[in-house]
Amino acid sequence: MSENMDFMEMYFENQKKMFDYWQDLMNVVVTPKDKAQGKKEEPNSDFEESLRPTQEMTKQWFEFNDQYLKNISKVFFPLQFNKIFSGANIYQNLYEIWEDLIKTFTGKDSDPITFCNKWIKDYQKLLSSNFIFYLPEQVQNFSKKFIEIYSLSTDTSQKFLHPWLEGSQTLQNLLTKSITGDKTAYIEFVKLWNEKFSSTYGKIFNMPIFSMNRELMQKQMHSINASINFINTMSEFFATMAKVSQETFEKIIKDYQEMLVKGNNPKTFKEFYEYWWKQNEAAYHKLFGTDEFSKLISQVMDAGVNFKKEFDSLLENTLKFLPYPTRTDMDSLYRTLDDLKREVRALKKEVIMLKEIKANTVTIS
Amino acid sequence: MMLPYFPIDLEKSFDDLFEYQKKFIHGIDVLLNLKDTESNKTPKELFYKEDKMKVFHYKPLAKKVSKVPTLIIYALVNRQYMMDIQQDRSVIKNLLELGLDLYIIDWGYPTAQDKYVTLEDYIDVYIENTVNEILKRTDSTKVNIIGVCQGGTFSAIYTALNPEKVKNLVTMVTPIDFEAGRKAKDGYLFKWSKDMNVDNLVDTYGVIPGEFLNGGFDFLKPFQLMLNKYVSIVDNLENPDTAANFIRMEKWILDSPDQSGEAFRRFIKELYQENRLIKGTFDIGGRVVDLKKITMPVLTICGDEDHIVPPESTRPLLDYVGSKDKELVSYPIGHIGMYVSSKSHHVIAPKIAEWLLKREK
Structure with missing residues (x-):
């Protein structure tokens, strides 16, 4: 009352x-x-x-x-009212999250990472503090644990994907620019993509592996990773080469138009061909002399060598049960042979020396 | 016939194209019937052999032959018969006719088992044993050495370590100052090798494939060497001699032996990357190579248009040797032109022979 x-x-x-x-x-x-x-x-x-x-x-x-x-x-009816009340809460909270989402993706200073972090936290909070209420009491504790694990795994996933989220805007901008004909943007895009790949998915291929087939699986993973790295590096290399080619072609067209106006253009196809290849050669020489190209060509070589190394190792592992000597077996043999050759050479020298000493001794006596 | 509003000679362009097609078809016919495309034909005999290395002694062609034997030390890259590519332009034949007594090292083709062959093996064993054998069998006290390209670097190193055995030293298109090569306008090989992870390359391959080096050389002048060379040869393919010469050169260019990994590692790392020879910190078997110990007469020859070994990396040898009698000669030609051009036949070979013979006494 x-x-x-x-x-x-x-x-x-x-x-x-x-x-x-x-x-x-x-x-x-x-x-x-x-x-x-x-x-x-x-x-x-x-x-x-x-x-x-x-x-x-x-x-x-x-x-x-x-x-x-x-x-x-x-x-x-306390139970029923509470449930209705919670339902309204969920609806309202979800509305707030949605509102945030709209603001983030339409706002000038949108920051997807901050949004995602906030969104994940809010959403988990929403689940743990509202939905669980509807579950039978016995299951509630279990659900909380589940959400804890979920929270842990989203944290890890988020850490994993962080480089992509962080660079998504830049990647998108670079790709848009490269589609509209900006050649430098494409090279930058490939570089950034490679960087993001190595710091995310690339790590998966280098993750320690367990189980009976550990060695083989690990070699497979390393080999796949090395081939992806090689392809990525080659993409950057070819993009760099293609950029020079395109720019040179544009320059040739422009210069040719100017020469046409002045009347000093190459008069035959043969003359044009000579002009064309020399212009290209000069443009590539300009590229070859840069430190960036020097580094890039070394990266391409290294990526190719790494791929061969990993692939060879995988092949050896696959073939080790067959009755053929592997390269490692042969290397060991070559090493032994080389050591023996050196020993024989040294002994031969010694024998010649001793013979000379003996001959001199006999002559003196 | 010029087009009224477009200043292009269309008629000549078509004529050129038809002419090119005709030459191409004739050229195919010439190539199908080529008989003599061999190089390395100047008579010689096997003088000494050790592992894969063979040393040949050329049969003298002059009435009066030099009493000082001359050993040609070629590079590990490509093959020594470039100096005897064709009889009418053979540097070797020319030198023999001018009176030199010539020996040449053929390094052979390293295989997988040669991966552990080191620079010490090349210089302290193979060159050393060859020189000793020549001295012993010719009853001489000294040899002349002509070092070619990388073989010139080996020659300078060997001479600095064994000056008492070398009477005169000639280096041709030889890299000595690798840092200067890197700063040269066309020194792309020197620039690119700076960042090369040579350890990874050698550890993975063991023996470095010749194709790898060939690719690098072609890449230095991509349009000239991979395109224009094959386009422009059509103009001269109708001539069987020109066609044969072209095929000989092509065979030689693609005849690129693999490289012993350990020797390659040190050559790239300590010379191309660290420039140790000039810094005085390069050693062979623990003995530091001091270029000042080269005190005999030295002749250095370089090509002004050499894009493989720029003259900037060749010339400094004379600044570092201890010789008083030293001479630098440069010609307006490239790396290969030094051995196969008409200038090599008419000017360079006579210069070398004359310079050595003058210093025989």
């Missing part, structure tokens, strides 16, 4: 508050001071400003309802 009394008292209190809010709202739009100064009762010129009191009132109205419902739920 006392609970009922409390409720009624609170209900009246809330009604009173409601009228106070309404009154306040009206006062904000046109204050008594404004009236005294003869200001006309016109709507606020600043639309957003004019909405603020309404928003404030709505907020307080929601808070009031919240209190109101909570109190009601304590009296009538």
Whole structure:
């Protein structure tokens, strides 16, 4: 009974508050001071400003309802009310997440990483603090553990994908630029893509492996990784070469047009061919002399060598049960042969020396 | 016939194209009937052999032959018969006719088992044993050495370590200062090798494939060497002699032996990358190579248009040797032109022979 009394008292209190809010709202739009100064009762010129009191009132109205419902739920059908209440909460929280999402992807200063971090946390919170409530009590603890594990795995995935998320905008921009004909952008895109790949998926191929076939599997993974690295490096190399080729061709067309105007253009195809290949050669020489190209060509060579190394190792592992000597077996043999050859050479020298000493001794005696 | 609004001689262009087609078809016919495309034909006999190395002694062709034997030390890259590519332009034949007594090292073709052959083996064993054998069998006290390209670097190293056995030293298109080569306009090989992970390459391959080096050489002038060379030869393919010469050169260019891994590793690392020979920190079997110990007469020859070994990397040898009698000669030709051009026949070979014979006493 006392609970009922409390409720009624609170209900009246809330009604009173409601009228106070309404009154306040009206006062904000046109204050008594404004009236005294003869200001006309016109709507606020600043639309957003004019909405603020309404928003404030709505907020307080929601808070009031919240209190109101909570109190009601304590009296009538507590379980059902609580569930309805939680449902509304979920809906509202989900709305907030969605709102964030819209803001992030439409805002000028959108930051996908910060959004994702916030989104994951909020979403987990939403699940753990709302949905679990609907589950039977026995299962609730189990579910919390599950969410903990889920949270752990999303953290790890996020760490794993972080380089991609971090560079996604740049990658997208570079790709867009390269599609519209920016040759440098394509090279930058390939470089950045390689970088992101090595720091994410590339790591998978170098992960320690367990089980009986560990060695073979590890070699397979390393070999695949090395081939991907080689292909990536080659892409960068060919993009660099293609860029020079395209630029030179554009220059040749431009210069040729100018020569046509001046009348000093190559007059026959043969002359044009001579002009064409010499221009290309000169352009490539300019590229070859740069430190960047020097580094790139070394990277290509190294990536190719790494691929061969890993692939050879995989082949050897696959073939070791067949009755053929592998390269490692042969290397060991070559080493032994080389050591023996050196020993024989040294002994031969010694024998010759001893023979000479003996011959000299005989002559003297 | 010029087009009225487009200044292109269309008629001549078509004539050129038809002419090219005709020459191409004739050229195919010439190539199908070529008989003599052999090189390395100047008479010689096997003088000494050790492992894969063979030393040949050329039969003298002059009435008066030099008393000082001359040993030609060629590079490990490509083959020594470039100096005897064709009879009418053979540097070897020319030198013999001018009175030199010639020996030449043929390094052979290293195979997988040669992966452990080192620079010490090449210099302290193979060259050393060859020189000793020549001295012993000719009853001489000294030899002349002509070092070619990388063989010139080996020659300078050997001479610095054994100056008492060398009467005169001639280096041709020889890399000595690798840092200077890197700074040269066309020194791409020197530039590219700076960042090369040679350890990984040698550890993986053991013996470095000749194709790898050939690819690198072609890449130095991609349009000239991989395209224009084959386009422009059509103009001269109708002439059987020109066609035969072209085929000989092609065979020689593609005849690129594999490289012993350990020797390659040190050559790239300590010379191309670290420039140790010039710094005085390069050693063979623990003996530091001091170029100042080269005190005999030295002749250095370089090509002004050499894109494989730029003259900038060749010339400094004379600044580092201890010789008083030293001469630098440069010609407006490239690396290969030094051995197969008409200039090599008419000017360079006579210069070498004359210079050596003058210093025989």
